[in-house]
Amino acid sequence: MALEDKVVDIIVDKLGVTRDQVKPEASLIEDLGADSIDTVDLVMTFEEEFGESIPDEDSQKLKTVGDIIAYLKSKGKE
Amino acid sequence: MSNLAGKVAIVTGAARGIGQAIALRLAADGADLALADLKTEWLDDTAAKVRALGRRAECFAVDVASSESVNAGVAAIVAAFGQVDILVNNAGITRDTLILRMTDADWDAVLDINLKGVFLMTRAVAKPMMRARGGAIVNVASVVGVTGNAGQANYTASKGGVIALTKTTAKELGSRNIRANAVAPGYIHTAMTEKLPEELRAQMVKLVPLARPGEPEDVANVVAFLAGPDAAYVNGQTIHVCGGMVM
Ligand SMILES: NC(=O)c1ccc[n+]([C@@H]2O[C@H](COP(=O)([O-])OP(=O)(O)OC[C@H]3O[C@@H](n4cnc5c(N)ncnc54)[C@H](O)[C@@H]3O)[C@@H](O)[C@H]2O)c1
Numbered sequence: 001m002a003l004e005d006k007v008v009d010i011i012v013d014k015l016g017v018t019r020d021q022v023k024p025e026a027s028l029i030e031d032l033g034a035d036s037i038d039t040v041d042l043v044m045t046f047e048e049e050f051g052e053s054i055p056d057e058d059s060q061k062l063k064t065v066g067d068i069i070a071y072l073k074s075k076g077k078e
Numbered sequence: 079m080s081n082l083a084g085k086v087a088i089v090t091g092a093a094r095g096i097g098q099a100i101a102l103r104l105a106a107d108g109a110d111l112a113l114a115d116l117k118t119e120w121l122d123d124t125a126a127k128v129r130a131l132g133r134r135a136e137c138f139a140v141d142v143a144s145s146e147s148v149n150a151g152v153a154a155i156v157a158a159f160g161q162v163d164i165l166v167n168n169a170g171i172t173r174d175t176l177i178l179r180m181t182d183a184d185w186d187a188v189l190d191i192n193l194k195g196v197f198l199m200t201r202a203v204a205k206p207m208m209r210a211r212g213g214a215i216v217n218v219a220s221v222v223g224v225t226g227n228a229g230q231a232n233y234t235a236s237k238g239g240v241i242a243l244t245k246t247t248a249k250e251l252g253s254r255n256i257r258a259n260a261v262a263p264g265y266i267h268t269a270m271t272e273k274l275p276e277e278l279r280a281q282m283v284k285l286v287p288l289a290r291p292g293e294p295e296d297v298a299n300v301v302a303f304l305a306g307p308d309a310a311y312v313n314g315q316t317i318h319v320c321g322g323m324v325m
Contacts (some may be wrong), residue, residue: 037254041208 003078007069010045014038024066032065050077081306083108086159088152090142090199091169093120095268096218099294100166101135102127103302109164110134112155116141134159142169142195152202162206164305167196167240168218172270174229185232192236193243200247204256212255214305217244218297219260219316221324237262241316248314257313259304264320267291288321 001009008022015032028034034042043059046052046068052075054062062068087104091097092113101111105128113121113128113135121137128135136158140151156162170192173184196217207213222230223237240260247258265271265282271291274282283291300319303309318324 035253037208037250041205044205 003072004069006049007046007065007072010049011042011065014042014045022065024064024069026065027063028065029063046072050075052077080108081308082164082302085109085163086112086155086161087164087166087305088112088114088155088162088199088203089166089168090114090140090195092124093117094124095270096263096266096294096297097166097168098124098127099298100168100301102131103295103298104164104166104305105131105133105135107302107306108133109305110159112136112138112159112162114138114140114142114151114155115169142167142199143190145198148195148198148202152199152206156206161210162203163210163213165199165203165207165213165215166218166301166305167199167215169195170218170236170270172230172233174233176229177231180231188232189236189239192233193239196240196243200243200258204251207251207256208254213251213257214309215244215247215251215256215258216301216304217241217258217260218301219244219262221262221264221318221320223262224316224318225324244316245314252313257304257309259309259312259314260316261297261300261304262316262318262320262324263292263297264318264323265291266297266319267293282323286321286323290321292319292321 011022012019015034017032026032043054047054050072062071087109089097089101092101093115101124105111110133111128113124115121118137118139125135125137138151141147173188217240219240220237222234223241226234244258244260297319300317
């Protein structure tokens with residue numbers, strides 16, 4: 001499965017949103033209704049799923065779906 | 079009663095005393111039990127009694143004061159049972175002495191097990207409970223965590239801390255349908271209180287309007303209530319189980 005699909009699947013599962021809501025420009029908090037626990041839960045799930053530890057100073061910058069995909073790609077994930 | 083049918087409960091310090099009574103009561107209500115204590119052999123008796131009630135029991139060696147031990151233990155529990163619905167943080171110790179005589183080691187041992195242990199276990203189950211979209215955490219505090227008690231600086235601080243930690247857990251995880259509550263036992267008849275001098279025990283009973291020490295089952299009944307569906311809207315509370323000793 002492509003990285004994009006995996007990321008979208010995780011967000012759909014955690015936030016209970018539909019696939020077409022999870023656009024690259026969608027903000028996790030403003031558009032997809034994530035609260036602070038959701039964002040921590042998502043980051044921990046990406047860490048598990050992609051075997052990459054994401055430090056706090058990085059995770060705070062991950063605001064949109066596109067940010068997450070770009071970040072994981074920049075770490076060589078695919 | 080079987081209002082906990084299909085639920086998996088972790089009980090720490092389940093080898094004896096209040097922890098054993100809690101495990102048996104949760105099993106009687108239909109839960110399967112992950113029993114945790116320092117050594118698995120110590121849990122044989124509790125496990126046999128849970129199985130005699132027709133429920134599954136598995137034993138895990140967990141030192142609640144060590145994050146490695148807690149994380150490995152909870153991972154093994156999730157692997158064995160596939161889920162965690164209920165966590166009862168019961169493991170606890172005393173190292174009583176006056177402040178003037180209390181060593182750093184006395185302080186640290188009690189705070190590490192009684193308070194940090196609750197934090198470590200709560201952190202470890204939070205993820206599996208969030209994944210299951212619900213759960214119940216019941217912490218065993220003590221009425222002296224509310225009143226203070228001469229000779230128990232370390233213990234009272236740890237139990238007061240447990241009450242505050244229970245409230246924070248309730249606030250942080252409430253939106254995930256994970257409830258956290260505490261029981262605060264008074265003077266309960268167990269090995270922990272058996273070692274107190276006879277005259278002190280007689281004195282303590284005088285402070286109890288019901289005029290008897292509590293039994294471990296008295297505490298277990300309230301833990302089962304807080305862990306179960308009848309307490310679905312009870313969150314962040316501490317229920318005193320002390321025969322009216324502290325009101
Ligand atoms: N007995 C009372 O009157 C009374 C009153 C108020 C609160 N409490 C609380 O109730 C709880 C149970 O008390 P009890 O009287 O049954 O005590 P107990 O000493 O009979 O049992 C405590 C159990 O915890 C286990 N334990 C100790 N350190 C541990 C660790 N690091 N990791 C895992 N397990 C550990 C012990 O092996 C033991 O099986 C404690 O938290 C205690 O503070 C007891």
